[in-house]
Amino acid sequence: MSTVPGNELLTEVEVPNRAGARSGAVGKAIDTAIRSLVPVLLALVAGGVLLVILGHNPFAFYSSVWEHGAQGKAWQESAKRMAPLLLIAVGLIIAFRANIWNLGYNGQFLLSAAIISGLAPSLVNDLPLGLAFLVLFIVAGLVGAIWTIVPALLKAYYDTNEIITTLMMSFIGVGLAQILIKGPFQDPSVNIAQTKVLALSKMLPHIPGTKVHIGVLVALAAAVVVYFAISRTSFGLKIDVLGANPRAARHVGIQVRQLIITSFFFSGLLIGLAAAADILGVWGYIRANWNPSYGDTVIPFVFLARLNPLAVIPFIAFFAVLSTGGTLATQEVGLPTDFLLVLVALILLFMTVIEFLGRRRSLGRSYLPNGLRAALRLPGGGKKDEPAAEPEEKPKEVAR
Amino acid sequence: MIGSGEGGDGGIKPAVAAAVVEVEGITKAFPGVLANDDISFDVRPGEVHSLLGENGAGKSTLMAILSGIQTPDSGQIRVDGAPVRIDSPRKALDIGIGTVYQHSTLIPALTVLENLMLGDSGKLLLDAAAARARLGEFGALLGVEVDPEARAADLALGRQQQVEIIKALWRGSRLLILDEPTSMLTPQAVKELYTVLGRLKADGLATIFITHKLHEAVSLGDRISVLRRGRMVGTLDADAVASTPPDKLEQIVIEMMFGSAAADLADAAELRVGLDEAAEVGGAAAEPTARRAVGEPLLELEGVAAPGEGTDPGVADIDLVLHEGEVVGVAGVDGNGQRALAEAISGQRRLSAGEIRLFGAPVNRLNVLKREKLGLRYLTDDRIGEGIVGSLSISLNMFLKRIGQAPYWRYGSVRKRAIDARAEELCEQFDVRAPGVETRAGTLSGGNMQKVLLARELSFGAKVVVFHKPTYGLDLKTTLGVREMIRQMRDGKAALVISTDLDELLEVSDRIVVLSRGRLVGEAEPGPGAAERIGGMMIGDVSLSLAGAGAEGVE
Numbered sequence: 022m023s024t025v026p027g028n029e030l031l032t033e034v035e036v037p038n039r040a041g042a043r044s045g046a047v048g049k050a051i052d053t054a055i056r057s058l059v060p061v062l063l064a065l066v067a068g069g070v071l072l073v074i075l076g077h078n079p080f081a082f083y084s085s086v087w088e089h090g091a092q093g094k095a096w097q098e099s100a101k102r103m104a105p106l107l108l109i110a111v112g113l114i115i116a117f118r119a120n121i122w123n124l125g126y127n128g129q130f131l132l133s134a135a136i137i138s139g140l141a142p143s144l145v146n147d148l149p150l151g152l153a154f155l156v157l158f159i160v161a162g163l164v165g166a167i168w169t170i171v172p173a174l175l176k177a178y179y180d181t182n183e184i185i186t187t188l189m190m191s192f193i194g195v196g197l198a199q200i201l202i203k204g205p206f207q208d209p210s211v212n213i214a215q216t217k218v219l220a221l222s223k224m225l226p227h228i229p230g231t232k233v234h235i236g237v238l239v240a241l242a243a244a245v246v247v248y249f250a251i252s253r254t255s256f257g258l259k260i261d262v263l264g265a266n267p268r269a270a271r272h273v274g275i276q277v278r279q280l281i282i283t284s285f286f287f288s289g290l291l292i293g294l295a296a297a298a299d300i301l302g303v304w305g306y307i308r309a310n311w312n313p314s315y316g317d318t319v320i321p322f323v324f325l326a327r328l329n330p331l332a333v334i335p336f337i338a339f340f341a342v343l344s345t346g347g348t349l350a351t352q353e354v355g356l357p358t359d360f361l362l363v364l365v366a367l368i369l370l371f372m373t374v375i376e377f378l379g380r381r382r383s384l385g386r387s388y389l390p391n392g393l394r395a396a397l398r399l400p401g402g403g404k405k406d407e408p409a410a411e412p413e414e415k416p417k418e419v420a421r
Numbered sequence: 422m423i424g425s426g427e428g429g430d431g432g433i434k435p436a437v438a439a440a441v442v443e444v445e446g447i448t449k450a451f452p453g454v455l456a457n458d459d460i461s462f463d464v465r466p467g468e469v470h471s472l473l474g475e476n477g478a479g480k481s482t483l484m485a486i487l488s489g490i491q492t493p494d495s496g497q498i499r500v501d502g503a504p505v506r507i508d509s510p511r512k513a514l515d516i517g518i519g520t521v522y523q524h525s526t527l528i529p530a531l532t533v534l535e536n537l538m539l540g541d542s543g544k545l546l547l548d549a550a551a552a553r554a555r556l557g558e559f560g561a562l563l564g565v566e567v568d569p570e571a572r573a574a575d576l577a578l579g580r581q582q583q584v585e586i587i588k589a590l591w592r593g594s595r596l597l598i599l600d601e602p603t604s605m606l607t608p609q610a611v612k613e614l615y616t617v618l619g620r621l622k623a624d625g626l627a628t629i630f631i632t633h634k635l636h637e638a639v640s641l642g643d644r645i646s647v648l649r650r651g652r653m654v655g656t657l658d659a660d661a662v663a664s665t666p667p668d669k670l671e672q673i674v675i676e677m678m679f680g681s682a683a684a685d686l687a688d689a690a691e692l693r694v695g696l697d698e699a700a701e702v703g704g705a706a707a708e709p710t711a712r713r714a715v716g717e718p719l720l721e722l723e724g725v726a727a728p729g730e731g732t733d734p735g736v737a738d739i740d741l742v743l744h745e746g747e748v749v750g751v752a753g754v755d756g757n758g759q760r761a762l763a764e765a766i767s768g769q770r771r772l773s774a775g776e777i778r779l780f781g782a783p784v785n786r787l788n789v790l791k792r793e794k795l796g797l798r799y800l801t802d803d804r805i806g807e808g809i810v811g812s813l814s815i816s817l818n819m820f821l822k823r824i825g826q827a828p829y830w831r832y833g834s835v836r837k838r839a840i841d842a843r844a845e846e847l848c849e850q851f852d853v854r855a856p857g858v859e860t861r862a863g864t865l866s867g868g869n870m871q872k873v874l875l876a877r878e879l880s881f882g883a884k885v886v887v888f889h890k891p892t893y894g895l896d897l898k899t900t901l902g903v904r905e906m907i908r909q910m911r912d913g914k915a916a917l918v919i920s921t922d923l924d925e926l927l928e929v930s931d932r933i934v935v936l937s938r939g940r941l942v943g944e945a946e947p948g949p950g951a952a953e954r955i956g957g958m959m960i961g962d963v964s965l966s967l968a969g970a971g972a973e974g975v976e
Contacts, residue, residue: 253834255825261813262821268807271769272799273821274789 057325057332060375061339064367071363077354085353090346099341100233101303105130105295107240107337110319111247112165112291114328118251119284120264125172125187126316128194129165129289133296135198135216137161138307139206141300142217154225158239158297165293166286168194173285177278183285195312202309214309225302236298241334243291248330260284292316318344318362321369340365439502440465441627442487442518442596447496449482456482457493458651464596464627468659469618471642472631473674478648480631484600487629488520489513514540519589523601525581526588529574533584536573540591559587562624563617578754579610583617590626597621598629603637607754608923608956615641639670647677716745718781719915720766720797720885725775727765729758729939736761736939739775743885743915748907750930751919752955758939759919760802763889766917767799768792779885793822796884800874800891802919804867808874811863815855816844818862819877847876852902868899875906886910888918892925904929923952935959 069079090099109126116123137157144153172186199214208217225234251257263270263280270277295315300307322340326333347361440463449457456479464470474480485491487498489510497504500516507513513520527536537556538547556569565583573581582602589597599618603611618628618641632638638645639662646656654677662670720743729735736758743749753759764770766777768789777784784792801808809818820829820840829840844858853872855865862873871891878886888907892900907929910916919936920926926933927947935943935958943958945951 255830255833255835258817258824258835262810262824265810265812266807268803269810269821272767272789272801272807273824274768274793275824276788 056375060368060371063371064364067367068364082350082354085350086343086346089349090342097232098345100237102341102345103337104236104240104302105299105315106319106341108243108291108295108298109316110323110333110337111244111330112288113323114330116284116288118264118328119260121284122184123187123288124184125191126292127314128191129168129292130296131198131312132168132194133161133164133293134300134307135201136164137297138216138300139201141219145223158294161297162290162293165289169285169289173282177281199309202307216306219305224305234302236302239298244330244334318365321365443499445497447486447493449491449493455651460653462646462656464629466627467622467625468643469622469628469630469641471638471645472629473638473645474648479651480648484598484631487518487598514592517593517595519594520598521585521589521602527573527581527584532570532572533567534569537588537591564620579606579613596627600631607959635671635674639667645674647674718742718744721778723776725765725777726773727761727770728773729761733760734758734939738940743917745915746911748910748916748930750926750933751936752923752926752933753936754959755921757936763799763887763919766887796882798878798883798886800878800888802890804870804874809862809870812861814859815862815873816841816858818873819844819847822877847880851876868895871895885915888916890920923955927951
């Protein structure tokens with residue numbers, strides 16, 4: 022037998038860079054940008070092809086979207102649209118980071134919207150206007166938050182799947198909102214089911230020099246605050262630990278139940294605030310059949326931004342332009358406005374494709390944080406890119 | 422029934438029987454690891470070929486390739502001289518390669534017979550009578566008696582393994598691969614396994630015996646091959662094995678495994694301590710630690726009971742005192758309540774009865790974090806699943822148990838520099854090898870991961886530490902380092918070491934208690950014959966058990 026060089030056994034196997042990955046921070050940033058933008062671009066291209074098939078000129082359509090959504094004073098409409106979208110996006114980010122799938126945003130949003138639509142007309146007259154807005158925002162936030170309590174408790178204490186419970190609570194919330202609008206909050210002076218309309222002078226004030234209400238600032242501030250909370254505070258780290266590895270969260274002494282309930286609470290709170298910003302800033306009343314489903318359209322962008330509350334802002338801005346400009350542009354050429362949802366769906370589709378390809382090649386980081394990704398993937402599939410999971414070192418208790 | 426390999430006239434050494442299976446130039450790479458690097462060896466009928474190597478040497482990968490779970494990047498496998506491509510486990514079985522894995526693959530809810538008939542699933546109708554007869558034949562061949570109607574879950578681990586062996590041979594295998602077959606067995610069951618293998622050998626079966634325990638490889642193998650870091654270091658042929666006295670042979674193999682560095686490892690001798698040797702040679706290596714005067718009781722468990730979780734059993738009636746300066750081992754076969762005991766102490770699991778006192782004060786009502794602040798630590802056995810958060814950096818992982826605490830968090834905001842600075846010190850102190858503290862912990866090797874966890878648990882004022890399988894899956898050097906850290910706990914602290922590795926417990930503990938079916942059934946001090954006595958208690962030999970325990974079953 023041969024003699025073997027001395028201390029070799031004393032060194033651990035070094036972990037080399039992942040094969041094929043671009044090295045360096047710049048390369049990583051480029052990868053990430055590509056991965057974030059490519060699905061959007063591909064969706065626009067595919068949407069264009071669809072337009073050609075339908076007999077429209079895609080270039081004319083997209084420039085019309087831009088014209089109605091961003092040019093001249095049109096950007097102000099888009100900015101107003103951003104307020105509820107951004108608040109919902111940030112609310113979803115808090116929950117999703119903790120690996121909590123709060124899909125009850127429609128119920129949380131509409132119930133809050135109905136309640137403050139009903140309360141606002143009398144409150145703005147009884148209280149000083151500033152105070153009234155403060156109270157209404159707080160009420161809206163609390164309603165949204167309270168509507169998460171049932172799913173939160175069920176998940177915390179019985180590990181009930183929150184996807185199902187939040188969806189069920191969402192239906193109840195939407196129905197309850199309609200009952201409120203048709204019942205106690207019904208404006209007696211009109212025949213259709215809607216609440217009393219706020220006077221224009223009693224709506225949220227505008228940012229000086231524009232027609233954009235200050236709800237947009239609330240939304241931007243919320244994004245910054247949540248970003249700070251997630252990246253700097255112990256709350257944010259605990260949420261990330263819970264999201265990435267719930268067993269580790271329990272092991273290191275995080276109060277998992279408390280944290281689940283808190284994450285749900287803040288998620289619902291921000292979605293409730295979105296309702297207040299939209300009702301008090303834009304609409305001034307609510308109809309029983311109104312359901313903008315903001316949350317559904319926001320979800321792809323939340324993942325494109327990789328659950329980062331600041332990175333999500335440009336995506337939301339993009340969608341706000343697409344949605345305000347697109348509404349007019351589709352009417353101009355005689356398309357249903359649902360065409361915009363087709364574009365959103367295409368973005369989701371291409372995200373899925375890129376996510377799939379990205380697993381095989383190193384196409385920047387996944388849209389999902391590791392914990393979520395592992396939870397979504399086939400068992401064991403996520404370990405492929407971790408050299409530590411070399412066959413001999415797999416943990417014994419894989420089967421558990 | 423079991424083929425005797427008549428083929429293979431392909432001009433291999435004429436003197437010895439032709440090889441059943443030959444492996445030539447097998448190479449297999451995983452991201453970051455060259456698991457198998459140009460490996461060649463063969464197995465002949467009627468021999469046991471021991472494949473020896475440390476954790477991570479590439480044994481399991483080689484086995485996975487032979488049993489069709491992995492396909493090699495390059496290289497050739499020949500059966501009876503003809504090249505074959507084994508691209509699925511089914512193909513391996515068709516060729517006649519049966520594998521017994523380290524952990525049971527039997528379906529617990531099915532009977533022995535049903536489990537065996539799963540291998541016949543290609544047929545539309547199951548022939549129970551024929552299967553029963555076949556089981557009888559195998560029973561006679563192996564010299565064991567297995568009740569065909571017993572549920573797999575009710576069998577002892579040793580018996581389960583015998584069923585696994587029968588299952589591997591069920592379709593007429595010519596090569597049997599055993600992957601670390603003794604790791605879950607009591608010493609008595611290991612002896613039975615030896616007998617079974619001897620009978621199979623006499624019947625002409627070729628066997629590959631994969632192990633990292635030296636004495637097993639030497640006492641069982643006709644030939645011994647040594648793998649080191651993915652490469653085949655060499656093969657000792659039958660003549661060499663037969664003509665060399667066992668202790669000389671072990672010396673040679675140690676040199677093959679570790680190179681000349683083995684001589685520098687003062688503790689290398691401990692490698693050789695097997696259960697049998699410990700009993701026969703009588704503590705030549707496992708020097709019994711002189712009974713020391715111990716201090717105040719630090720951790721006391723009185724009548725502690727905790728519920729199980731899933732298939733993981735609970736514990737009941739646990740009385741245990743851990744004194745200052747003492748290392749107490751908890752022996753037992755895996756799955757006898759180890760996890761429930763550890764989690765009950767750490768605060769992760771609620772007690773259903775009894776009391777736990779830390780420094781004399783009851784801590785039943787304190788949560789994990791409060792107990793940890795008092796100096797009670799728990800080093801988990803499941804380092805990937807529970808210990809670390811792979812997506813977070815090394816430094817954050819070291820601080821997961823003190824999130825939000827000063828001076829690392831101030832005014833609600835994290836002080837990253839303070840954390841990184843301390844983490845760098847800890848990496849130095851615990852010899853964590855990584856590009857930097859920013860490295861994601863999930864990319865570390867098992868040994869470095871364990872060091873990160875040790876840094877987290879043993880620093881910041883640890884007083885009482887529960888070590889759960891502290892060296893499982895680690896390389897030799899880290900293993901020795903961890904054991905040294907455990908010994909150092911005697912210096913004014915206390916340690917409870919829960920391990921399924923009896924050798925390890927004999928080496929580090931002042932005394933050893935035995936956990937069986939959720940109860941403490943006995944206690945022994947390391948020394949001559951301790952392994953035998955503890956092994957007896959592990960499988961429920963009641964001669965030494967505590968009175969009253971086992972009056973009613975757990976759960």
